Structures are given as C-alpha cells and as structure tokens.
Amino acid sequence: MTTTPPRFAVNETDFHDCVRFRSEAQSLWGVDCLQFSSSRHFFTILIMSISSVQLLKKFTQLIHLRLKFFLNWINYMDVALYALSLLVLIDFESDEHDTDIRQVWQWECGAFAVLLSWFSLLLYIRRSKWLGIFVFMVGEVGVTFLRFAAIFVLFLLAFSLSFYVLLQNQIAFNTPAWACVQTFTMMLGELNYSDIFLSHFTSSIYSKIVQYQEATVFVFIVFCIVMNLLLTNLLVGLAVDDISAVHRQASLRRIALEVEGILDINYAAPAFLRRRWMVRDRMVMPSNKNEESHYFWSWFNREENLKPKVINEALTRDESDLEKMSSEIKDLKMDLNKIMCTLSNLSKGKIAATN
Missing domain, CATH: 1.10.287 (Helix Hairpins)
Known part of the structure; x- marks a missing residue:
C-alpha cells in the first residue's frame, strides 16, 4: 500500500497504454510510466497464502471452540485483518493484474488492513516480558x-x-x-x-x-x-x-x-492430538550430577525454572521476615489456646472443690 500509487493519482486517459500520473502527483510518483517489479506478484501470492491459512485456522478454532470463539474480541480483529488483506490483493478487474492499481473501495480496505496489522502486532508484543x-x-x-x-x-x-x-x-x-x-x-x-x-x-x-x-x-x-x-x-x-x-x-x-x-x-487442537501429545506428568531430579558434563546441551535446551540449582534453592530457602513473623504469630496463638484451656480447667476444678 505504501509503494503503490492510489487511483486518484493516476491519469485515467493514459491508463490502458501506460500508467501515468496527474500533474499534481508527478512530484511524488514521477512523470515516466510506472514500472512494477516481478517480485510484487510473488509477495502478493505469499500474503494471500498466509491470509488464507490464517482464515482456515480461525475456522478450525470456530469448530472446536464454538460459542467461546465469539466471546473473544481478538478473533473479530484477526478475521477482519485477513479478510481485508484478501480483498485488497484479489484482482477484480482485468487491468489490475498488469497495473496493480486498486479500486477505490479496495484502497480503503487496505488502509483499514494496515491499521489492524499494527494493532495485531501490539497484541503479540503484550506477551513480552519487558514491553x-x-x-x-x-x-x-x-x-x-x-x-x-x-x-x-x-x-x-x-x-x-x-x-x-x-x-x-x-x-x-x-x-x-x-x-x-x-x-x-x-x-x-x-x-x-x-x-x-x-x-x-x-x-x-x-x-x-x-x-x-x-x-x-x-x-x-x-x-x-x-x-x-x-x-x-x-x-x-x-x-x-x-x-x-x-x-x-x-x-x-x-x-x-x-x-x-x-x-x-x-x-x-483436536481431542485425539491432545490425548496423544499432552504431557500429563514429568519427573525432575534436583540432584542431577550430569548437568556439568552436558553443559552445552543444557544451555541449548535449558529451562531456567527446572535447573537443579533453582530447585534446591526453592526447597532449602530461608524464610523471609514476613514468614517468620507469621510463624511466630501461629506459635503464640497455640500457646494462648493452651493457657486458656488450662485456666478453664482450673476454674472448673475450683468450682467442683467449693461444691
């Protein structure tokens, strides 16, 4: 969209033989015939393929999630993005394939597709730890x-x-x-x-x-x-x-x-794939002695939260000040309950002695 001229900048009288521009737009797009590279068609097919696959994936999610699919507003934005991308890239007239000049409504759809694409990128960025x-x-x-x-x-x-x-x-x-x-x-x-x-x-x-x-x-x-x-x-x-x-x-x-x-x-994912590939349990040995001998493999396939050192520190860590205070409060409550029980027993014994 940013490298293709809009239709309002094109001189319609020279549109069939050569794509020339209006005098007002020649300062931006030039006065010569517009030349399109052959790689443009490759990227067009690539984007159309990606959009079609994404729409097929959304349709698969609709089949499995059913009503839950409509409760997530992100799905609406993704479907609109891929559908608008296809509408922009499809040639609805014969001259669009040679000149790549889009119709007015296609150009407007492209503007909305560009906007939604950057919003979609923001939704992926929100999973980042820092951004x-x-x-x-x-x-x-x-x-x-x-x-x-x-x-x-x-x-x-x-x-x-x-x-x-x-x-x-x-x-x-x-x-x-x-x-x-x-x-x-x-x-x-x-x-x-x-x-x-x-x-x-x-x-x-x-x-x-x-x-x-x-x-x-x-x-x-x-x-x-x-x-x-x-x-x-x-x-x-x-x-x-x-x-x-x-x-x-x-x-x-x-x-x-x-x-x-x-x-x-x-x-x-389908149910038979979940039953086949889902990991239901996993054993982790905190005292793994082979970690040093396989340092390269452990670095390449590392999981920071499952390292033996991290597990040992989690099992043997010192209590924080708040945890120490809470444990002391629990001990004091237990001692107070014992004193109350002793006092109640003494009072009952004294009453029995007086009788």
Whole structure:
C-alpha cells in the first residue's frame, strides 16, 4: 500500500497504454510510466497464502471452540485483518493484474488492513516480558476512557453544536459533523484562536467573519475552562491511577496471559492430538550430577525454572521476615489456646472443690 500509487493519482486517459500520473502527483510518483517489479506478484501470492491459512485456522478454532470463539474480541480483529488483506490483493478487474492499481473501495480496505496489522502486532508484543506492561497500560487507559466516554460525548456535542450555530459560515464549522471534529481537535490543544476568532479583523471574506463576536468569545472561554482544563486533567488523573494499578499487577497479568494463550492453543487442537501429545506428568531430579558434563546441551535446551540449582534453592530457602513473623504469630496463638484451656480447667476444678 505504501509503494503503490492510489487511483486518484493516476491519469485515467493514459491508463490502458501506460500508467501515468496527474500533474499534481508527478512530484511524488514521477512523470515516466510506472514500472512494477516481478517480485510484487510473488509477495502478493505469499500474503494471500498466509491470509488464507490464517482464515482456515480461525475456522478450525470456530469448530472446536464454538460459542467461546465469539466471546473473544481478538478473533473479530484477526478475521477482519485477513479478510481485508484478501480483498485488497484479489484482482477484480482485468487491468489490475498488469497495473496493480486498486479500486477505490479496495484502497480503503487496505488502509483499514494496515491499521489492524499494527494493532495485531501490539497484541503479540503484550506477551513480552519487558514491553508487555506498556501495552497493558494502553489497554487499561482505553477501558477507563470508554467508561468516561458518555460524559465526554455530552460535553463535546454541547460545545460543537454551539460553535456550529455561531460559526457555521466558516469552513471548519459548516456542518455539525465537521464542527464536532474541529471541537475535538481544539480540545487536544489545536485551538487556532487567531484563524477562527480573530480573522474578521484582517479579512472581510464571508467565510472568515465572526458574526456573533460576544457570544462566540463567551462560549470559547467556557470551552477552554471545561474541556481543556477540567476534563483533560481529569482524564490524566484517571490514567495515572490506572497505570499505578497496572504496575502492581504487571507480572501476574503477563503470567495469566501466557497461561491463557497456552490453554487456547491446547483446546484449539483436536481431542485425539491432545490425548496423544499432552504431557500429563514429568519427573525432575534436583540432584542431577550430569548437568556439568552436558553443559552445552543444557544451555541449548535449558529451562531456567527446572535447573537443579533453582530447585534446591526453592526447597532449602530461608524464610523471609514476613514468614517468620507469621510463624511466630501461629506459635503464640497455640500457646494462648493452651493457657486458656488450662485456666478453664482450673476454674472448673475450683468450682467442683467449693461444691
């Protein structure tokens, strides 16, 4: 998609004999006929094969997981990615095979496929030990924003419709939809104060004049206070709180994700393969004397958590201060129970003696 010109840059009159570009696009793509390398078809077939195999794998998971397949939102994203990739690469017209110029709707599908491909890469990165925590942070902040989105949308609609009523003669606010987009960008810091609110001092063009100056300035000041100061700082505070919670649970979340991935792969396989290849138990000898003699093999096929040294340290490790304190508390409770039993026996004996 990044090395192929879009259809709007192509001169349609010279499209059949030679792929030439419009004069506006010649600074980017050149003035000569567009030449495509033969390797482009190889990579096209390769990507189509990979996408087809991945779709077949998803179909197999659907057969085995059934309803659980639809409960995982990642499956929707993967299926959309592979389906869009196929739609972009399939030649629906005869001239597409020779020129590789895609249709308008194919080009839009390609843009969404590129976006989903990088999101898919982020989902794989979150299994990483060092980078996964940052992906979790983005996810937690995104969930918090979705919870807050209802309040945010109300404020956005309120100010965008007010700006539309007051500034609909300007291009940025000439429709309610574009007014919402412009108001959202103004919230992010791109206020364009001089271009929007002071342009009537330097120009008498109809699309530059501010018709209702006092009301517009008042709404703009309220917008800066509510959206840029209050809501933005509120979102930052919520994000910081979520990030601190992710830091405390990062290792547990990563381990849970690894276990979940292993279980998904395990139960996605057919039952006869699970019965044949699943390892149900494994014996590990902590006092292995042959580790030093097979150092190269142990390094090549090592498992850090199953080394004899690690196992011995786990079996003979010293108690931490917290564990020592908890054991002392248990001993004190046992001694206290013994004293209470002794006192109760003495009191019963004294009562019997008096009788």
